[in-house]
Amino acid sequence: MKRLHFALFIFLILLASCDPDRKKLVDPEKHDYNTLESTELFFKNMRQPYYDLEEKKEAGLELFRLQDRIEDDSHALLNLCIIFNWRNDDAFIYLEPNNFFKDTTSFTIIWKNEQNKQGSFQFIQGNRDSHFEFAARVYNSILQEYQLFYEKNDVLFPVLDSDVERDVFRVTMFDYFRLINYY
Numbered sequence: 001m002k003r004l005h006f007a008l009f010i011f012l013i014l015l016a017s018c019d020p021d022r023k024k025l026v027d028p029e030k031h032d033y034n035t036l037e038s039t040e041l042f043f044k045n046m047r048q049p050y051y052d053l054e055e056k057k058e059a060g061l062e063l064f065r066l067q068d069r070i071e072d073d074s075h076a077l078l079n080l081c082i083i084f085n086w087r088n089d090d091a092f093i094y095l096e097p098n099n100f101f102k103d104t105t106s107f108t109i110i111w112k113n114e115q116n117k118q119g120s121f122q123f124i125q126g127n128r129d130s131h132f133e134f135a136a137r138v139y140n141s142i143l144q145e146y147q148l149f150y151e152k153n154d155v156l157f158p159v160l161d162s163d164v165e166r167d168v169f170r171v172t173m174f175d176y177f178r179l180i181n182y183y
Contacts, residue, residue, distance in 0.1 A: 023143055026177065028136035031129055033090040036181050040089070043179045051082075060087035065096075069168050073099040076150040076157045077165065080135060080172040082179065092128040093135045093176050100157070101150070109138065109159060111146040139173040142166050 051064040064082040071079075077098040084091045101107055105125035112118040123134040141148055142160065149156040160166045177183055 024183065025140045025143060026136050026182065028133040028140070030182075031132055032180055032182060033092055033128065033132075034181075035084070035089050035091050035179055037089075039179050039181045040084075043084075043175065047175050047178075061085055063094075066168050066172050068164070068171075070165055071098070075161075076100045076152075076159045078138065078160060078169060080169060080176075082172065082176050084179070091176065091179050093132055093173070094128075095123065095131050095135055108151060109141075110149045110151060110156065111141045112149070113144065113146050135173060139170060142170050 048064065050067055052067055054063040054065070055061075056063065062084045064084065065079065069079045070077060077100065079096045079098065081094040081096050082091060083094050097107075106123060108120050108122045110118060110120045121134065121137045124130055138148070138160070148159040148161075150159045151157075160169055
C-alpha cells in the first residue's frame, strides 16, 4: 500500500511540474525565441492539429494560425501567427491586425480595469521584438481581465471584446510560450 501511495505522490508531482501555470503573467521585455527539440515535438504532436499551416519552404519557415481565429473586418480585431524557423530552431510571434487597422503601422491600445484605472501601450510595426512585446502586453491584459480599446479618430473601439476572440489570442500566446520554453 505504501508503494502505491508513493507512486501516486510521484505521479502528482510530475503532473504538476509538466503543466505550466496558465494564469502566469509574462515579462514583455524578456525576449527569447529559441525552441528546444522537446518543445518542438510537443507543439508538432499535440498542438499543431489545431492550427492552419502555411509553409514557406524556401525561407525555412512554417506559419501557424489557430483554426478557431475569427476573420472579420467589421470591428477591430487582433490575430496572431506563430512563425517557426526550423533552420535556426527559433519561433516568433507575429501580430496580424485585421483591415480595421488598415493603412497604419502603429496604433495604441487603451486598457481599463474594474477599478476604472486605465493605461495604454503602443504597437509600432517593426522587428520581432516589437511584435513580442506588444503581444505579451495584450496577453497580460487578457489574463488580468482588462477591457481593451483601439482609439481611431477620437473614438474608442473595443478590441478582443468577446470571449472567443480573447481565448483565441490567449491560447495562441500560451502555445507560443510553450514552444519557446518560456515557462
